[in-house]
Amino acid sequence: MSNLPANLRYTESHEWVLDNGDGTVTLGITDHAQQALGDVVFVELPDVGRTLESGGELGVIESVKAASDLYAPLAGEIVEANTALEDAPETVNESPYDKGWIAKLKPSNIEAINDLLDADAYAKVAEQDD
Amino acid sequence: MSELNKTPLYALHVELGGKMVPFAGYEMPVQFPLGVKKEHEHTRSACGLFDVSHMGQLLIKGPDPAAALETLVSADIVGLEVGMQRYALFTGDEGGILDDLMVVRGEGHLYLVVNAACRDQDLAHLRVGLGQDYHVETLDRGLLALQGPRAADVMKRVCPEACDMVFMQHGRFTLAGFPVWISRSGYTGEDGFEISVEKDDTDGLARRLLDEPEVEAIGLGARDSLRLEAGLCLYGHDIDTTTTPVEAGLIWAVGKARRHGGERVGGFPGADLILHQIDARDHDRKRVGLVAEGRAPVREGTELFDEEGHRIGEVTSGSFGPTVGKPVAMGYVSVAHAEAGNRVFAEVRGKRLPMTVARMPFVTPGYYRG
Incomplete structure (x- = not known):
């Protein structure tokens, strides 16, 4: 079973969200998602300053096998992208919850994070996916 | 299903x-x-x-099966020695490729390996094409x-x-x-x-x-x-009924003996068009290798453009090449853009990504030739 930190929130499309406590969130893809994708060879990062709807297309992760879309877990503005992934996309596989983060977002409504899945609820989603 | x-x-x-x-x-x-x-x-x-x-493994038995198979494939099978294998193409009447296959010449029989998705169609094609003097079976x-x-x-x-x-x-x-x-x-x-x-x-x-x-x-x-x-074609992607062996860069799969000036000129479906293309080189498009300058993989179906933004072709296979260390692809471009070193642009998610036309294979083959 993949690793699911309890302090994170999750989406059905396999993103994780961390509340940074300063009005921003950090997001990435789950350990389950990186395992399913296989070796990540390219991450198309969102442009800083871009405003997204909840569920809007935020970027793309490409593995050797295929391309997968990334979706915004919350509506808001991109405030930072993890440009280290441009040269080292495999970091998403090696450290999905830490060095492999994708972007930081300033949600228009931070409270909406409470509507996302907790680790137990996401575990059920990931299980059905297998 | x-x-x-x-x-x-x-x-x-x-x-x-x-x-x-x-x-x-x-x-x-x-x-x-x-x-x-x-x-x-x-x-x-x-x-x-x-x-x-x-993959389909087929056995053909009957009188002089090598000469018989030459009525359906462009390769030199008559000239193939017993105990040797050769790459071949089933060609269509319009000069397209119905399947690619390996042919082994045995003592009094031929052993074929064909693509899984084409096996039933190949079997029917062989039975009709060779006629009732030949026994064709799936192994x-x-x-x-x-x-x-x-x-x-x-x-x-x-x-x-x-x-x-x-x-x-x-x-x-x-x-x-x-x-x-x-x-x-x-x-x-x-x-x-x-x-x-x-x-x-x-x-x-x-x-x-x-x-x-x-x-x-x-x-x-x-x-x-x-x-x-390795620069090898995947049937149904890089070659199909709409691509000719010349467009696909597979002229080597048309035996010298089967070309103009050879001992057994033509005699396979679509030979007129294919042999004309070999002589005249007047085909419009060509299969080429492509290496991306950036890191984004360029996948099958991606459209290709020239510097001025004219559409010049399409990618038929593409992925990240782990050994090359870069995204690699193959596709068809108009002949004017097919020279190695030429720069083309692949449209990926609205962006035009530069790629360079490259010789294939992308890696040095390790085939053992003794």
Whole structure:
């Protein structure tokens, strides 16, 4: 079973969200998602300053096998992208919850994070996916 | 949707943790726990074992089967020596490609390996084309490919006689007690062997080969990236009924004896058009290799443009090439843009990404020619 930190929130499309406590969130893809994708060879990062709807297309992760879309877990503005992934996309596989983060977002409504899945609820989603 | 077929190695794939996907009507492993990239790298540096039992194995018997098959394929089969294998194309009346295949010349028979998705159609095509004097049958056998620079080291231990063969040679052997047919060939760009084995022996043979320390089980994902780096076509993607052998850069699959000035000119479907294209070189498009300047993989179906923004072609296969270390692709572009070193632009998610036309194969082949 993949690793699911309890302090994170999750989406059905396999993103994780961390509340940074300063009005921003950090997001990435789950350990389950990186395992399913296989070796990540390219991450198309969102442009800083871009405003997204909840569920809007935020970027793309490409593995050797295929391309997968990334979706915004919350509506808001991109405030930072993890440009280290441009040269080292495999970091998403090696450290999905830490060095492999994708972007930081300033949600228009931070409270909406409470509507996302907790680790137990996401575990059920990931299980059905297998 | 009809139920998917299983190869004789289905249970082994599941046991090894293979991720099973539908492919050409079969349930096949796309990858094992090692993952596509490491499986690819392992095959390039050591030795990979591939289940290709889904491919069609056909036997043709009848009077002078080599001359008969030449009525359907553009290759020189009459000139093929007994015990040798050759790449061939079933051509259509319009000059397109109906399937690509391997032909082995045996004593009084031909042994063919065809694509899984084309097998039934090829069988019907052969039966109609060759007529009732010929017996064409599908062999219910397993087929394994042992590929990589260490494949011969493995073979030396289990069937040393097979190591005397050079690239594209074929013979019958006993491998670790199993009666097998082996050819020194493959579809990865590496030295290696393709081993046809009785259906009930397939699992035992695969387990015996996997016992060797160099050998890892490899899935379809790595098979695709390996053949792409080797510049080899995937039927239904890089070649099909709409592409001619000349457009596809497969003129070498039209035997010299079958071309103008040869001993047996034409005589295969679409020969007029294909031989005209070989002489006149007036075809509009050509299959080329492409290497991306950036890191984003450029996939099948991506449109290609020139510097001025005119559409010049389309990608037919594309992935990240683990050995090349860059995204690689093949596709068709107008002949004016097909020269190696030429810059083209691939439209990926609204952006025009620069790519360079490159010679194929993208990697140096390791074929053993003695």
